[in-house]
Amino acid sequence: MSIPLTYSLMRYLAAKKSVDDRALNRQVWQHLVAALSRATEQPLRILEVGAGIGSMVERLLTDDVLTHATCTAIDKEPTLLAEARRCLRQWADERGFQVDENRQGQLLMRRAGQHITIETEAFDVACFIAREHGRRIWDLLIGQALLDLIDMPTTLPGLCSLVRPGGLLYFPTTFDGDTVFLPEGDGDFDRVIKACYHQTIDERVIDGKPSGDSRAGRRLFAHLRTAGVDVLAAGSSDWVVFAGANGYPADEAYFLHDIIHTIDMALTGHPQLDAERLGAWVAQRHAQIEQGALLYIAHQLDVLGRVTAPVGERQDSKP
Numbered sequence: 001m002s003i004p005l006t007y008s009l010m011r012y013l014a015a016k017k018s019v020d021d022r023a024l025n026r027q028v029w030q031h032l033v034a035a036l037s038r039a040t041e042q043p044l045r046i047l048e049v050g051a052g053i054g055s056m057v058e059r060l061l062t063d064d065v066l067t068h069a070t071c072t073a074i075d076k077e078p079t080l081l082a083e084a085r086r087c088l089r090q091w092a093d094e095r096g097f098q099v100d101e102n103r104q105g106q107l108l109m110r111r112a113g114q115h116i117t118i119e120t121e122a123f124d125v126a127c128f129i130a131r132e133h134g135r136r137i138w139d140l141l142i143g144q145a146l147l148d149l150i151d152m153p154t155t156l157p158g159l160c161s162l163v164r165p166g167g168l169l170y171f172p173t174t175f176d177g178d179t180v181f182l183p184e185g186d187g188d189f190d191r192v193i194k195a196c197y198h199q200t201i202d203e204r205v206i207d208g209k210p211s212g213d214s215r216a217g218r219r220l221f222a223h224l225r226t227a228g229v230d231v232l233a234a235g236s237s238d239w240v241v242f243a244g245a246n247g248y249p250a251d252e253a254y255f256l257h258d259i260i261h262t263i264d265m266a267l268t269g270h271p272q273l274d275a276e277r278l279g280a281w282v283a284q285r286h287a288q289i290e291q292g293a294l295l296y297i298a299h300q301l302d303v304l305g306r307v308t309a310p311v312g313e314r315q316d317s318k319p
């Protein structure tokens with residue numbers, strides 16, 4: 001493909017699917033599947049925050065992990081949720097589900113032995129927590145590739161307080177502070193770019209609130225402990241994107257171009273970086289993608305936890 005003229009979060013999330021499929025930690029996934037299969041009496045209530053285009057719900061359905069469940073997907077971008085509904089509907093149609101939409105706008109997907117309800121709501125996660133406060137009803141809360149985008153110390157306790165005692169929290173592909181591009185360019189400049197980029201994540205402010213942590217993965221453990229959550233399973237889920245004999249798989253060339261573009265946007269005007277040198281670095285990385293020469297690695301963690309005690313009743317540790 002040639003260098004994209006425009007970028008969209010929707011295409012990025014679609015392109016990310018195949019990268020995530022390779023990256024997700026199988027051991028953590030198996031723990032999740034085993035824990036869910038033990039809790040089959042009632043329909044499961046699943047909440048996904050920052051759900052994007054619904055890729056994780058689709059993954060849970062594809063692996064037949066869910067039989068009877070209500071999945072509530074929230075995201076601050078309504079257009080992504082509309083795409084999630086479109087994709088999930090199409091996915092279900094193609095696999096022989098009967099799909100209906102009820103008056104509340106819920107998608108009802110049914111086939112023998114499976115009865116899944118999907119609902120979507122456009123919400124900022126903090127507003128959703130405020131609205132739901134005290135309703136500890138969810139059996140499973142999912143937040144994929146989200147925790148590095150929010151302020152964990154203020155938001156995570158609220159998220160945990162939505163899950164019933166004994167319920168699960170699954171935080172896959174949580175960024176954890178390392179980004180690698182190969183071939184190495186000017187080693188020193190690569191290091192400065194990486195440090196400045198991670199700094200922009202740490203210092204990000206959205207709507208006046210801190211919204212980022214470049215080491216969210218490792219810091220998650222302490223935050224969960226403080227919130228009364230035991231970690232059941234954890235492991236790495238690094239993104240590794242490379243071109244094989246046939247180039248990059250699926251739409252992963254676009255995925256890489258989008259990553260380089262994001263770094264470019266984040267660092268343009270950075271006081272520690274020479275603009276011309278940054279421009280040359282960005283152009284070189286885009287060119288390497290065109291040639292199938294760029295290898296990209298991002299270190300991430302998958303964490304599965306279980307709520308053990310009502311939030312606020314455990315005071316044994318601080319992040």
Ligand SMILES: C[S@@+](CC[C@H](N)C(=O)[O-])C[C@H]1O[C@@H](n2cnc3c(N)ncnc32)[C@H](O)[C@@H]1O
Pocket residue numbers: 013016049050051052053055056074075076077080123124125126143144145146149150
């Ligand atoms: C990196 S994307 C991940 C999407 C999806 N979980 C996935 O892995 O494919 C982060 C998502 O979180 C959403 N998001 C970011 N901050 C949010 C917030 N404060 N409240 C709700 N959604 C948010 C974005 O709109 C985006 O869809």
